[in-house]
Amino acid sequence: MFSPEDKSRNATGAGRLPPWLRVKLPADAGFAATARTVAAAGLRTVCRGARCPNIFECFSRGTATFLILGGTCTRGCAFCNIAAGTPDAVDPDEPERLGRAVATLGLSHAVLTSVTRDDLPDGGAGQFAAAxxxxxxxxxxxxxEVLTPDFAGDAAALDVVLGACPDVFNHNVETVPRLYPAVRAGADYARSLAVLARAARRGRAVVKSGFMLGLGETAQECDATLRDLATAGCGMVTVGQYLRPSRRNLPVTRYAPPGEFEALAALGRRRGIAEMVCAPLARSSYKAGQAASLAAARCCPRS
Known part of the structure; x- marks a missing residue:
């Protein structure tokens, strides 16, 4: 079994990992093949950088979520395993290598994300567009599909990404607004909603967001967040269980049972969100292609 949290880490916070969060390691040659393709292209994935529990399944299916703009973040959110510090210079060849890797893997849906780059004038928007x-x-x-940072609220930078016409635009709120000071230092809940609303007004992409359970949120706060995301124009929302990736990250306050995720999915749909992907191991890019196709059909039905 694999988990981002070992027994000593589980002893801090919510306790022993429940059975629905234990992931079996698949014996599949596809995992190694995907890893080799990514490494040969000199690329990073958030699958490894964030210690995603679904990496074995996704790599074995020949899919990965590419991490552009380096491996060092300028913010360092308390839930995230990616290191914070001074980033490297932007690699101008990265978009081409990424494009070739997507072709080599034969992906039908490519997901691109990045570290936050507050050090760059455009927050890295130009690299997203080039990719x-x-x-x-x-x-x-x-x-x-792009999963972007908030670009420090710079509308012009956001428009550079939207101008490249991604099929899915994703920006995660990650948690409820009350917890932002502890969970997302340097971020702002209202600013994130404004990013989503601006993308929705452009009307060219399915707009997507997500948040985690297990950071100290209440049921009422989750409902309010779903209402906010629906109002912002999200056609799709993911909700998954927070898993503490290392001792330096926030402890898990609780492990939500699968039924709670099912109830949230139903609640989100009642609030007007076309597609809810809610499960303990759901992540923003997990089976993204299938879910995005369904969300697009529900948001923009074809005659």
Whole structure:
């Protein structure tokens, strides 16, 4: 069994990992093949960087979520395993290598994310746009999803990304507004909602967000967050269990049972969100292609 939290870490916070969060390691040659393709291209994935529990399943299916703009974040949110510090210079060849890797893997849906780069004038928006265009050149049949930071609220930077016409635009709120000071230092809940609303007004992409359970939120706060995301124009929301990736990260306050995720999915749909992907191991990019297709069909039905 694999978990981001070992027994000593589980002893801090919510206690022993429940059975529904234990993941079996698949014996599949596809895992090694995906890992080799990513490594050969000199690319990073958030799957490894954030210690995602679904990495074995996703790599074995030949999918990965690419992490652009380096491996060092300028903020360092308390839930995230990616290191904070002074980032490296932007790699101008990265978009082309990424586009070629998407083609080599034969992906039908490519997901691109990044560390937060508050050190850059555009927050890295230009690199996102270049990566989208490179994927379209090398893998013209693939749809593209971006999971972006908030670009420090810079509307012009956001418009650079939206102008490259991603099929899915994702920006996670991560948690309820009360917990932002502890969970997302340097971020702002209202600013994140404004990013989502601006993307929704453009009307070209399915707009997506997500948050985690197990950080100290209440049921009422989750409902209010779903209402906010629906009002902002989200067509899709993911909700998963927070798992503490290391001792330096926030402890888990509780492990929500699967039924609670099912109830949240039903609640989100009642609030007007077309597609809810809610499960203990759900992550923003887990089975993203299937869910995005369903969300697009529900948001923009074809005659």
């Amino acid at each position: 989208i265009r490179a994927v379209r050149r090398h893998a013209p049949g693939a749809t593209v």
